[in-house]
Structures are given as C-alpha cells and as structure tokens.
Amino acid sequence: MKLSRHPLFDPTLRVLHAWNGFFAVALLLTGVAADALWLEGSVAGLWRLHVWLGYGLLLGLVGRVVWGLVGPERARWPVLWQPGVWWQVLLKRRLRAFVEVEKGADNAPPPLAALLYLISYAVLLVSVLSGLMLVAIEFDSGPLQIVFGLAFAWGDFAQAAHAVGEIGFYLFLIVHFAVMIWQERHNGVPVAQGMISGYQYRRETGDE
Secondary structure (H helix, E strand, C coil), rough: CCEEECCCHHHHHHHHHHHHHHHHHHHHHHHHHHHHCCCCCCCCCHHHHHHHHHHHHHHHHHHHHHHHHCHHHHHCCCCCCCCCHHHHHHHHHCHHHHHHCCCCCCCCCHHHHHHHHHHHHHHHHHHHHHHHHHHHHCCCCCHHHCCCCCCCCHHCCCHHHHHHHHHHHHHHHHHHHHHHHHHHHCCCCCCCCCCCEEEEEEEEEECC
C-alpha cells in the first residue's frame, strides 16, 4: 500500500485546536466535579476556575474565527462548508463519499471530519454564550453583564442551553474519536496524528 502525504493543518490551526480542546475538556471536568461536590457557584473557587476556563475557551474560539477568515486557504471556513458532498450522501446514499476526499481537493479534510468540526464549533459557541449569560446572572460580571446582570428570569433558559451544550460536546467527543478509529482501521492510514504533524495521509490507488 502506498500513501501520499498532504499538508492540511498549519501550525496556528494546530495550536488553536490544542488550546480549544484543552479548555473544553477542562471545563467539562471542573463542571462535573463542582456538581458532584454540590458546590454553590457564588462561593466555590472551583466554579470560579470554571468561569476563567470559559474565558480561555472564548479566546480560543475568537482566534479560530479570525484564523478562518485570514489564515491560509486550507484553514478557512469555505473548506469546511461542503454542502454538495453532504447533499450527495443524502440523495444517493454514497456513505463512502463522507469519509473520502475528492480528487484534487488536497486542501480539504474529509467531508465527515469537516461537518464534525462545524458542529463542534456550534456546540462550543452555545456553551460559551450560555456560560457568559450565567456569569452575568449569577456573578453580575462578565461581558454580558450590561444585558443579563442579575437577570434571574433568564436563569432557567441559560442553564438549559448550557446543559445542551455540555451534552452536545460529550456526544461530539465520542463521535470524533470513534470516527478517527474507524477511519484508521478501515482505510489503513494514520489519522489521529494529523493535528500533531499537520499532515493527512491518503491511500494511492492505481488510477491516481
């Protein structure tokens, strides 16, 4: 089997991926720990750490949005937006098209990976925005203080949205790692190392 190597993830994108991944997982862990210990947000240092970790994730998401606008072509948002392939999969049930890169699309990740990236950013955005609402409501601080400061009427909505974001990210992590493992075993190419080396490996066939 012959593999070809394609540069896909630039250094800035890899740093942002690691940054956002670290803060997202740290937020999940601190949130679960604080809930398990029945700690009240107004007095618990663990919840305050959770809030500051949320600011770290917000910074990383802003960085990713900016890099998707000004970074190299393979890091920009149009590369992740592949509705043509998604529509093809739905209409023709060509599931293999979801995990394969079209010929000539060296700068693009597999369509399924691209879709998962977009879903993950949407989930993280819901988590961060609802978290900022909760900071304003419960702590009367943060960038949304002027709108939601001590606005307890919004508390239930913000809590529900934050819970949805948390569950969504749990599901994303499960699917993310499951798809990586499946791709490595099914296609026989290294996948997990991509965000470390920056390269994506693809099998070459006789007609390429």
